[in-house]
Amino acid sequence: MTLSAAVGCSAQAQSLHVAGSAGYLSEWELSADVVADGVGSDRQFSGPLHLKHVGQCSANGPQVRTGTIELRLSHSAWRSSIDAVLSINGARCSYRGALLGGSGFMDCSDGNAIPLTLSARP
Secondary structure, three states: OOHHHHHHHOOOOOEEEEEEEEOOOOOEEEEEEEEEOOOOOEEEEEEEEEEEEOOOOOOOOOOEEEEEEEEEEEEOOOOEEEEEEEEEOOEEEEEEEEOOOOEEEEEEOOEEEEEEEEEEEO
8 A cells, every 4th residue: 555545544544564675776664653643634644664675785684774664644625745854864854756666766865866666554
């Protein structure tokens, strides 16, 4: 289920499992279990974030990073969107886009236009 489908369920959902990939070669596997922080047309979720390097360059096993993720899911009669903030090892990354498709680019304090794909399920 993409994030666009999760918005339709978010009125009842108090938590979501977020999964995806990040990086120019989708070399980082992303996973998070987030909990609802708000109610109404803008749903906010936050929780711990886990990133695992799944690329071929991991000579000593996969590199793992942790951080936090904050999501705001918005929907109106005209559009649905997501705002996400990922904090990883002191770097802050932001993503904003339409919910349809669940993929785009995030801008980070240490690099811009990094590909990001997200999906969520209750």
